[in-house]
Amino acid sequence: MQTTAPLEVTPEMIQRYNRPGPRYTSYPTVPIWKEGQFADDYAECLGNEGKIDQPISLYVHIPFCRQLCTFCGCNKYITNNKQIVEQYLTALEMEITGVAARLGGAKKLAQVHFGGGTPTFLNETQLRRVVRMIKSSFEVQDGGEWALEANPRVTSDQQLETLFELGFRRISFGVQDLDPAIQRAINRNQTVEQSWHTLETARGLGYQSINLDLVYGLPLQTPQGFLKTMEEVNRMRPDRLAVYSFAYLPGMFKTHERAIKADDLPSPEQKIEIYLEAIRFFAEAGYVMIGMDHYALPEDELALAQQNKTLHRNFMGYTTLHNMAQIGVGVSAISDFGDSYWQNQKELSQYMEEVADNQLIPRRGLRLEKEDQLRRDVIETLMCHGELLIPDFEMRYQLNFRKHFQKAWTELEQFQEEGLVNLSPEKIRLTPIGMLFTRNLAMPFDRHLPDNGVLNFSNTV
Ligand SMILES: C[S@@+](CC[C@H](N)C(=O)[O-])C[C@H]1O[C@@H](n2cnc3c(N)ncnc32)[C@H](O)[C@@H]1O
Ligand code: SF4
Known part of the structure; x- marks a missing residue:
């Protein structure tokens, strides 16, 4: 990093x-x-x-x-x-x-x-x-x-x-x-x-x-x-x-x-x-x-x-x-x-x-329900390491990662186009610029975030 x-x-x-x-x-x-x-x-x-x-x-x-x-x-x-x-x-x-x-x-x-x-x-x-x-x-x-x-x-x-x-x-x-x-x-x-x-x-x-x-x-x-x-x-x-x-x-x-x-x-x-x-x-x-x-x-x-x-x-x-x-x-x-x-x-x-x-x-x-335990693990991994090894998660949680997080993956693909993240079947890896926007890149995995952002959070920048 x-x-x-x-x-x-x-x-x-x-x-x-x-x-x-x-x-x-x-x-x-x-x-x-x-x-x-x-x-x-x-x-x-x-x-x-x-x-x-x-x-x-x-x-x-x-x-x-x-x-x-x-x-x-x-x-x-x-x-x-x-x-x-x-x-x-x-x-x-x-x-x-x-x-x-x-x-x-x-x-x-x-x-x-x-x-x-x-x-x-x-x-x-x-x-x-x-x-x-x-x-x-x-x-x-x-x-x-x-x-x-x-x-x-x-x-x-x-x-x-x-x-x-x-x-x-x-x-x-x-x-x-x-x-x-x-x-x-x-x-x-x-x-x-x-x-x-x-x-x-x-x-x-x-x-x-x-x-x-x-x-x-x-x-x-x-x-x-x-x-x-x-x-x-x-x-x-x-x-x-x-x-x-x-x-x-x-x-x-x-x-x-x-x-x-x-x-x-x-x-x-x-x-x-x-x-x-x-x-x-x-x-x-x-x-x-x-x-x-x-x-x-x-x-x-x-x-x-x-x-x-x-x-x-x-x-x-x-x-x-x-x-x-x-x-x-x-x-x-x-x-x-x-x-x-x-x-x-x-x-x-x-x-x-x-x-x-x-x-x-x-x-x-x-x-925490099981689904949130999984999402917590994903978010913490990205916040701490800037990368996530997909096979590890698939083994640990017995799931198909891309299928399970289809919506988040689509959002990450957009971030990829802007050079913030690299996606492969094995890995999600934040780029150095992506590291500046880690909070934004974790947000697609948050299933409780309202679309209108009404919760009182500070700005990410
Ligand atoms: C409990 S305070 C530190 C100990 C002690 N009270 C002091 O002020 O030296 C913890 C730290 O939170 C950070 N902090 C407090 N309010 C903040 C804010 N609105 N935005 C970002 N950081 C904040 C500050 O850097 C502060 O030193
Ligand atoms: S930043 Fe100031 S007001 Fe806040 S906890 Fe520290 S000393 Fe107290």
């Missing part, structure tokens, strides 16, 4: 393909999941998972942030109220205990991931408390992977030390862009020094994998300006990088509507120019491109997983953990295991009330 050759993307292509589309961190996508109260179904699925002798991955959502970044699309809660935070941790403890009980008690953890919001919003005592609650409900596997997301503006050296002592070895820092004008435009005001400082402190302490998040398509960004950011980021030399496309959703987020002027956003042409420049720049800098929007140093596990075709995609992006049950705890957290998806209550006070009452009631859920 290494793409150093110049890529010819015409304005017509951008116009044709720039339409709302899922990022496929799940299939079916979240808007398709059923809404309701799924306490019994969730308990049953956890019970079934408990009988499988496999370790799991635990995602812990810490929703709090001190200040709102106006571009943000995460599930977060801006506060300075210390009492709410303590109350939340008590609720989290109840949920973790409840999940472990429903799993039947003896599950091992292979991975723990703190996401947000901002996990480093918590002080050291609170961070220790969360780790303690996890360890008292689960057995942590030797060599288990502990990872967290951290905002450099609120992450102290002491917190980094404490987290290291607690076993965290992977850390992901939000940067977005290093240009102060862009930081101002997204109400973040993170300085270049803050980004350097947290990175170097983490490196000095011995964190083994450091990731930086960048976002392209933010207000006031230009290709020239972003190049400067990339040059500085390359000097920082993180092990991994995420370069996300700004998901601008004014219909979904009031802050996008109020605080981000559409006129300040780069045009789709500029956006694709930045994206292409990022591919070229990081390839030349020695990074391997992973899927659509990640980069890793060649010796990093993610790059090796891509090479060995063991790369996977889930809510946290690309991962090396093969088919591992992922259980999410905390407000709005998502679980993905045993061919089912669940999302917790998104409203903080209601989440805390219910959990305190020992009730775990996901508000969205889906148990």
